[in-house]
Each structure stands twice: as C-alpha cells, then as structure tokens.
C-alpha cells in the first residue's frame with residue numbers, strides 16, 4: 001500500500017539521505033563512487049535546470065544514454081519534478097526516434113554528445129521538442145544546452161513535485177520482437193511495487209548488496225535491476241558500459257557485485273570464454289545471478305552453477321508488466337525446468353486462448369497474470385483491448401501450470417510450431433540443441449512445408465573450433481530425437497554466422513520466419 005502522494009525519486013534517493021544513509025555508495029562506475037548524497041545533489045541540480053527550461057509536470061523527457069550515471073540522474077530528475085522519464089535505446093535510428101518523440105509528444109531530450117547525431121537528424125521531423133540538453137563526452141560540437149553549464153549554475157536544493165501514486169513516472173517503448181514501437185506507461189506506485197514484490201521476495205536484498213550486470217537501462221529489465229531495486233534498498237548499483245564477458249567479470253571483482261543480472265546469451269558467452277571461473281577475476285562476492293529476456297536452459301543453469309558456484313534465478317517479465325512476475329524466490333529449491341512460481345503479489349493462470357477458461361493443471365495454454373503492475377499502452381486502445389481480459393494481462397506466452405505450483409515455459413504464442421498437427425514449442429528444441437558443445441547459439445522456427453503445413457528449422461551458430469556439416473546435422477537431429485518426442489526434431493538445419501536480435505538480446509524469430517516465406 002502506498003500513500004496517495006508519492007514520488008519515486010524521493011523514495012529512491014531522498015529517503016536514504018534523510019535516514020542518515022547519505023554516505024552509502026549508490027552508484028559505482030569505472031573508478032567513481034557516487035554516494036546517495038552526491039546523487040541527490042546531481043538530481044536536484046538537473047531537476048532545477050529542467051524547471052528553468054520550462055519542463056512541466058507530465059512532460060515526457062527522452063533520456064538517451066548508455067549505462068552511465070547521468071542516465072540515472074536524468075530519469076530521477078525528470079521524475080522528481082513530476083515529469084515522465086522516457087529512456088531510449090542507444091541503437092535507435094532517427095526514424096524510430098521520430099516515431100517515439102512524436103508519439104509521446106516529448107518536450108525535452110537529455111542526451112550524450114556521441115548519441116546526438118540521430119537526435120539531430122530526427123528533430124526536423126518532430127515539433128514537440130523545446131529543449132535538448134547535451135552531456136559532453138567526446139567534444140562533439142552542437143548548439144544545444146550544455147548539461148554541465150546548466151547543472152553547475154542550478155540550485156542544489158529541490159523540493160519534489162507532489163506526484164500522485166498513479167501518475168506516470170516512466171515510459172518505455174517496445175517493439176518486442178515484432179512490429180512498430182509501442183509506448184508502455186508505468187506509474188510511481190508501479191515502479192516501487194516491482195521492488196517491493198519481485199526484488200524483495202525473490203532477491204531479498206540488503207544495503208550491502210551490489211547489483212550489477214549488462215542489461216541496458218532503457219530495457220525494463222535493466223531499469224529495475226540497475227536503478228529501482230538497488231536504490232529502493234539503499235544498496236549499490238554497478239554500471240558497466242558495453243560489457244564483454246571479461247568486462248563483466250572485471251566489474252564483479254572491482255565493484256564487488258553480489259547480484260549479477262544478465263540474459264542467457266551473456267551467461268553462455270561467459271561460459272564459452274571462461275568455462276571455469278578464471279583465476280584472473282575474483283568472483284567470490286557473487287551470491288546469486290538473475291536471468292530474463294529469454295528462457296534460461298537447464299544446461300546453462302548447471303554449467304554456471306558448476307563453474308561459478310551460484311544459482312541463476314530465471315524469471316519472466318515484459319516491458320508492459322515492467323518487471324518479473326514469475327520466478328523462484330531466494331531460498332526456494334530451484335527447478336531449472338520451470339520458470340518458478342508467481343511472484344508474491346501476482347496471480348497467474350493458464351487459459352484456453354479461444355474460450356478464456358482456465359485450463360486444468362498440466363495443460364499448455366496462454367499465461368494470464370494479474371498483480372500490482374499490468375499492461376497499459378500509451379494511446380493504443382486496440383492493442384490494449386487484445387492484451388488484457390477482465391483485469392488480467394496476457395503477455396503472449398504459452399505455459400503449463402504444474403501440479404507443484406510452478407509455471408513451466410513452453411514458448412511465445414508466435415513461436416509455437418504446428419507440424420502435421422503436433423504442437424512443437426521452438427524453445428524446447430533450442431534448449432536440447434544448446435546442450436551440445438558444437439552449438440554456440442540457436443534459434444528454432446516453423447517454416448512452411450507443403451506436406452506438413454510447417455516443419456521445424458534450426459538456425460545454428462557453431463561454437464569456435466567446429467564447422468557445420470551433414471554429419472553434424474545428422475548427429476544433432478539424432479540428439480533431439482533421442483531426447484524429445486521424435487516428431488520435434490529439426491528436419492531442416494542451416495548454419496549461420498549471426499542471428500537477428502533486438503537490442504535487448506532477444507532473438508527476432510519473426511525475421512527468420514519472414515526469410516523463409
């Protein structure tokens with residue numbers, strides 16, 4: 001339960017300073033340490049600067065950064081004055097930025113100078129933007145407002161705007177793995193609720209924890225793991241820019257990361273590069289790892305535990321739901337074959353997609369979820385209608401609700417392959433192929449076939465030291481036939497150099513399917 005008047009920036013920063021925790025380290029970045037008192041000052045200065053530039057409560061403020069401290073300062077400053085932070089992925093190009101700025105009618109952009117170019121290309125096709133504030137990094141010439149000049153001239157005291165708990169604090173655009181970007185909105189209450197439900201119960205953080213990892217901050221997963229959760233608990237966030245496996249392990253050592261947050265591809269890359277915990281990095285500070293974005297396979301879970309001695313807590317979340325709503329909780333026995341239980345505060349059921357009726361335990365169907373966060377699109381009534389039913393949100397995943405209460409992932413609704421009348425979840429086949437050391441990355445989709453309607457096709461990147469060949473194909477096919485029901489084996493296999501991925505690392509199976517039409 002939250003007070004009617006609540007402001008997320010005050011809760012995440014000012015509350016700690018008032019409670020005497022101002023000297024605790026809030027952010028570690030490279031060799032810098034930013035305490036809660038420093039963070040409060042930086043937020044206040046930028047907040048005052050935004051007010052002087054006419055930014056008003058409810059205005060949308062685009063924040064375009066890599067994972068660096070100013071990104072957190074800019075989001076919190078916008079929220080503190082009652083505006084809405086709209087973090088944007090660094091790889092977005094001008095056309096996508098035009099769509100987002102126009103759709104959100106953003107009044108302000110705060111941007112790193114090396115990400116300014118696409119903003120400058122976008123601006124002539126937008127008419128809502130009144131301020132562009134640029135943080136200097138690479139000495140890029142521009143005629144916008146300079147962040148350092150603005151903040152050094154601004155007052156370091158700022159009273160938070162009295163936002164209501166259901167006012168919008170954050171907007172995130174998602175194109176998911178398909179379609180044009182859609183705005184999702186999240187309130188001050190919902191941001192805090194993700195910390196007070198998922199983080200509190202599943203990760204059990206204390207002030208001594210250091211959250212770290214490589215999800216980008218504009219990805220809901222990264223925003224929760226690296227902004228809301230650490231700051232909610234007076235803990236520390238460790239930021240790493242453009243993290244390679246070595247950079248991540250270095251940050252674990254340098255910043256003492258205790259809760260490592262990443263995605264399955266990155267865990268696999270760490271394991272591929274450093275199959276045994278390397279002696280050159282001290283990873284003894286780790287107490288748990290978290291994974292989301294794609295389902296985590298059994299083999300990755302086991303290999304990471306064997307090498308690094310910590311369990312990876314898998315979870316399912318979406319940008320629309322803001323964070324994870326199914327996971328195991330710290331202390332529960334993890335069954336790596338399942339995503340976990342509904343996070344405390346959330347209810348889940350598996351329904352028949354045609355009738356909406358709840359299915360008996362053990363049957364695969366559409367996941368429906370209800371709790372302190374839910375799907376709300378910005379100005380997309382038709383999408384809103386198809387994504388929610390009677391207060392339940394439909395994230396679009398096929399799940400089984402098991403007798404033991406755990407939820408077991410099958411596939412995305414669109415990744416279910418129907419071949420000769422059999423339902424084949426593509427990710428299930430991927431997980432089995434991934435068990436083989438010859439396979440570095442894999443994506444499985446259904447492709448059209450005259451006889452069977454669709455057949456299973458695997459796109460495979462082979463691991464270093466191996467080559468795709470007919471023998472390898474046959475051996476992989478046999479491995480699937482011997483592990484799963486034989487009709488699930490990939491009748492077609494193509495060896496590729498790259499898989500199409502979103503900026504958050506999700507495989508864009510839709511692009512592979514399109515190629516095969």
Ligand code: 3SK
Nearest residue numbers: 220221292293317318319
């Ligand atoms: O999109 C996802 O996979 C996700 C997972 C966890 C939390 C948030 C998000 C967006």
